[in-house]
Amino acid sequence: MSVLVLVEHSQGVFKKKSLEAVQYAAHVAKELGTSVTAVAVGNVDNAAMQGLGAYGANKVLHTTESRLENFNSRAYTKVMLAAAQKESAKVIVGLHDTVGKAVSPRLAARLKAGMVAGAVGYPDLSKGFVVKKNVFSGKAFAFVNVTSDVKVITLMPNTFQVVKGEGSATVENLDIAFDDKDFSIQVKEVSKASGSVPLSEAELVVSGGRGLKGPENWHVLEGLAKELGAALACSRPVADSHWRPHHEHVGQTGGTIRPNLYIAVGISGAIQHLAGVNGSKTIVVINKDAEAPFFSAANYGVLGDALEVIPKLTEAVKRFKANH
Amino acid sequence: MKILVCICPVPDTTTKVAFSDNNTHFNTQGVTFIINPYDEWYSLVRALELKEAGVATAVHLVTVGKADAEPVIRKALALGGDEAIRIDTDSNDTYAVAAQIAEYAKTDGYDLVLCGKESIDYNNGTVGAMVAELLDMNYLGFAAKIDIAGGTATVTREIEGGEETDACSLPLVISCQKGVAEARIPNMRGIMAARTKPLKVVAPAAVDTVSTIVGYELPPAKTGVKMISADNMDELVNLLHTEAKVI
Numbered sequence: 001m002s003v004l005v006l007v008e009h010s011q012g013v014f015k016k017k018s019l020e021a022v023q024y025a026a027h028v029a030k031e032l033g034t035s036v037t038a039v040a041v042g043n044v045d046n047a048a049m050q051g052l053g054a055y056g057a058n059k060v061l062h063t064t065e066s067r068l069e070n071f072n073s074r075a076y077t078k079v080m081l082a083a084a085q086k087e088s089a090k091v092i093v094g095l096h097d098t099v100g101k102a103v104s105p106r107l108a109a110r111l112k113a114g115m116v117a118g119a120v121g122y123p124d125l126s127k128g129f130v131v132k133k134n135v136f137s138g139k140a141f142a143f144v145n146v147t148s149d150v151k152v153i154t155l156m157p158n159t160f161q162v163v164k165g166e167g168s169a170t171v172e173n174l175d176i177a178f179d180d181k182d183f184s185i186q187v188k189e190v191s192k193a194s195g196s197v198p199l200s201e202a203e204l205v206v207s208g209g210r211g212l213k214g215p216e217n218w219h220v221l222e223g224l225a226k227e228l229g230a231a232l233a234c235s236r237p238v239a240d241s242h243w244r245p246h247h248e249h250v251g252q253t254g255g256t257i258r259p260n261l262y263i264a265v266g267i268s269g270a271i272q273h274l275a276g277v278n279g280s281k282t283i284v285v286i287n288k289d290a291e292a293p294f295f296s297a298a299n300y301g302v303l304g305d306a307l308e309v310i311p312k313l314t315e316a317v318k319r320f321k322a323n324h
Numbered sequence: 325m326k327i328l329v330c331i332c333p334v335p336d337t338t339t340k341v342a343f344s345d346n347n348t349h350f351n352t353q354g355v356t357f358i359i360n361p362y363d364e365w366y367s368l369v370r371a372l373e374l375k376e377a378g379v380a381t382a383v384h385l386v387t388v389g390k391a392d393a394e395p396v397i398r399k400a401l402a403l404g405g406d407e408a409i410r411i412d413t414d415s416n417d418t419y420a421v422a423a424q425i426a427e428y429a430k431t432d433g434y435d436l437v438l439c440g441k442e443s444i445d446y447n448n449g450t451v452g453a454m455v456a457e458l459l460d461m462n463y464l465g466f467a468a469k470i471d472i473a474g475g476t477a478t479v480t481r482e483i484e485g486g487e488e489t490d491a492c493s494l495p496l497v498i499s500c501q502k503g504v505a506e507a508r509i510p511n512m513r514g515i516m517a518a519r520t521k522p523l524k525v526v527a528p529a530a531v532d533t534v535s536t537i538v539g540y541e542l543p544p545a546k547t548g549v550k551m552i553s554a555d556n557m558d559e560l561v562n563l564l565h566t567e568a569k570v571i
């Protein structure tokens with residue numbers, strides 16, 4: 001028996017959300033009285049894999065097939081199936097991201113395993129295997145009881161604390177007999193935004209709405225985001241008007257995010273927008289209308305014109321950084 | 325080429341979510357149901373475009389749901405599509421829903437299965453990939469652009485930290501998001517035609533349920549906003565550091 005967890009890395013460095021997943025797996029394994037096996041794919045060195053031990057992994061299964069460099073749900077599912085079999089996995093943990101949302105359901109379907117997609121809590125074993133998850137795009141939570149023998153869970157990033165402890169994981173090779181069918185998707189072109197943190201993983205987010213008047217004013221927000229080291233987001237009309245790229249659109253029909261800090265600038269706070277962001281730990285609203293509904297969903301509010309307030313806030317952040 | 329489009333009825337986005345029976349059931353009283361926006365705006369419209377362009381020969385819509393799902397299916401048929409299939413069962417278990425769709429799809433040989441990237445009610449985003457696995461097909465998730473020619477799909481899709489363009493021969497399952505198509509508004513002719521289009525009700529396959537929702541909870545209400553003067557941004561930064569502890 002074991003708890004299996006798929007870990008993702010970027011150029012050999014494990015992502016923070018994957019460390020969250022390892023830590024989550026360790027928590028579940030402890031309750032079940034078993035161990036954690038992580039599965040890593042591609043170019044990552046031994047020291048990094050051993051290092052997952054500090055987050056609770058006992059073992060890392062590593063597969064180096066070069067064709068796995070481009071993510072492909074069929075081939076990854078084969079990797080995870082082989083690992084699950086080898087380790088007699090009872091719980092399989094992944095992330096609720098573009099990788100986990102493609103691999104985990106395939107795996108669940110193959111194993112006829114109940115799945116919790118987008119978990120925000122640890123399993124409650126006193127009532128079966130009950131896991132809390134986001135529903136209605138953040139308007140509520142559901143408690144899902146998984147009744148199959150094997151359970152598959154994907155985690156909302158930025159939800160679980162990562163605490164680094166002691167320990168080192170053992171690393172083993174995982175050899176898999178692929179066939180051509182596993183790689184029948186031909187990759188034509190890949191473009192990756194370099195450097196910036198993807199919105200779904202960002203701890204700090206600065207978001208703009210129609211109140212910013214036009215794309216020409218975005219440099220003001222960018223200035224604040226840069227000073228904070230925050231990712232940028234926007235409301236739907238902003239993306240629809242092509243002021244900003246679609247992947248920055250958050251809300252019920254865009255991304256659902258859970259940053260530590262969400263700064264909403266010139267956004268009214270419509271129910272569809274709030275749905276995607278109300279899991280944020282702290283919300284700051286900057287709006288010139290005291291009646292804007294967003295204020296009642298906020299922790300801190302500033303009444304004023306965005307284009308005047310933001311530069312002042314940026315300066316204040318600068319001063320803060322100089323002193324800390 | 326035949327396309328199957330998965331259609332999920334969901335509560336209207338303005339719905340104030342509430343629960344009944346000691347927080348064990350979603351209270352549908354007074355709730356208007358709509359077609360899941362990702363299904364309506366992107367997968368369905370793209371399927372219709374492919375038919376209009378002569379690439380697809382048939383577009384079928386499938387829903388797993390009881391009779392109360394029919395008004396939503398008719399709305400989808402008003403936008404287009406040759407026929408709809410309602411699999412006569414209801415479930416919150418994503419495996420069970422996917423297995424029903426896969427079992428039905430097996431009976432009618434589809435070359436392309438389209439679904440939305442997720443439904444806005446349960447936000448699982450699992451059905452497409454599960455159907456792909458159950459039908460032993462390739463799956464491309466989070467498509468932003470889909471072209472099909474000569475039995476091969478060219479798909480641009482979101483990946484971790486970027487975008488990728490792939491080519492893949494059919495059959496294939498794709499989940500759709502923004503970019504795939506532009507939303508359409510049904511016209512009178514479509515609405516009239518939808519009334520007489522075939523809506524087949526099929527009995528559910530014998531499928532196991534492997535999870536159940538046992539309760540719901542609303543997020544804790546914010547305890548009240550602390551207003552800070554626009555001339556005192558140092559205080560805001562200070563509060564974010566000492567009180568909220570987020571910077």
Ligand SMILES: Cc1cc2nc3c(=O)[nH]c(=O)nc-3n(C[C@H](O)[C@H](O)[C@H](O)COP(=O)(O)OP(=O)(O)OC[C@H]3O[C@@H](n4cnc5c(N)ncnc54)[C@H](O)[C@@H]3O)c2cc1C
Binds near residue numbers: 250254
């Ligand atoms: C089916 C459906 C799905 C939807 N999904 C989403 C979604 O996923 N995400 C989303 O965001 N929306 C969504 N919407 C749209 C949503 O209902 C709102 O229309 C939208 O969120 C409003 O965007 P906004 O706040 O940027 O603009 P507005 O509502 O126009 O608000 C602009 C705000 O800026 C303030 N403002 C103006 N000038 C200034 C200034 N100089 N300084 C400071 N403040 C200023 C105003 O007081 C106002 O509060 C959806 C709608 C529907 C029907």
